[in-house]
Amino acid sequence: MKFIVDLTMGKLVKWLRIAGYDTVFYNSVEVDRIIEIASKEGRIILTRNSNFIKRRKKTLEERGVQYLLLASEIVDMQLRDIAAHFMLNLKKNSFTICIDCNKPLTNISKEDVAGKVPEYVYQNYSEFVQCNSCGKIFWAGTHKKRMDDRIAAILEN
Numbered sequence: 346m347k348f349i350v351d352l353t354m355g356k357l358v359k360w361l362r363i364a365g366y367d368t369v370f371y372n373s374v375e376v377d378r379i380i381e382i383a384s385k386e387g388r389i390i391l392t393r394n395s396n397f398i399k400r401r402k403k404t405l406e407e408r409g410v411q412y413l414l415l416a417s418e419i420v421d422m423q424l425r426d427i428a429a430h431f432m433l434n435l436k437k438n439s440f441t442i443c444i445d446c447n448k449p450l451t452n453i454s455k456e457d458v459a460g461k462v463p464e465y466v467y468q469n470y471s472e473f474v475q476c477n478s479c480g481k482i483f484w485a486g487t488h489k490k491r492m493d494d495r496i497a498a499i500l501e502n
């Protein structure tokens with residue numbers, strides 16, 4: 346499942362990528378461009394702009410573009426609505442996409458990260474992943490725990 350999100354919802358973009366969903370953002374002024382990209386790349390439009398949906402409902406339906414109008418400004422609530430609406434398990438694929446460039450992460454051995462991550466990280470972690478595009482290295486301690494904690498909190502509320 347892939348998404349296209351209003352530029353104003355940067356936090357949501359970040360968290361969807363942490364959860365492993367291919368997510369891009371665009372300026373919501375360019376409505377036709379958003380619809381075109383969503384249609385071409387099979388992306389679901391996430392927006393808080395009800396006028397956008399109201400005005401383009403027919404076009405969206407004609408082109409078979411899925412969308413979800415988000416009511417909340419709070420990213421936790423947005424994630425909860427998205428997960429409920431599309432029946433997503435936000436933990437299942439977490440840590441498979443780079444937060445910065447939206448490209449796949451691949452496993453990298455502990456030996457290969459020696460000298461490339463802080464010493465305490467090297468000593469304390471054994472699983473590492475690297476972005477194929479920007480080369481950034483992530484380890485389970487950084488965002489995975491925060492992601493898991495946040496998702497757990499969202500589901501409890």
Ligand SMILES: [Zn+2]
Pocket residue numbers: 443444445446447448476477478479480481
């Ligand atoms: Zn990257």
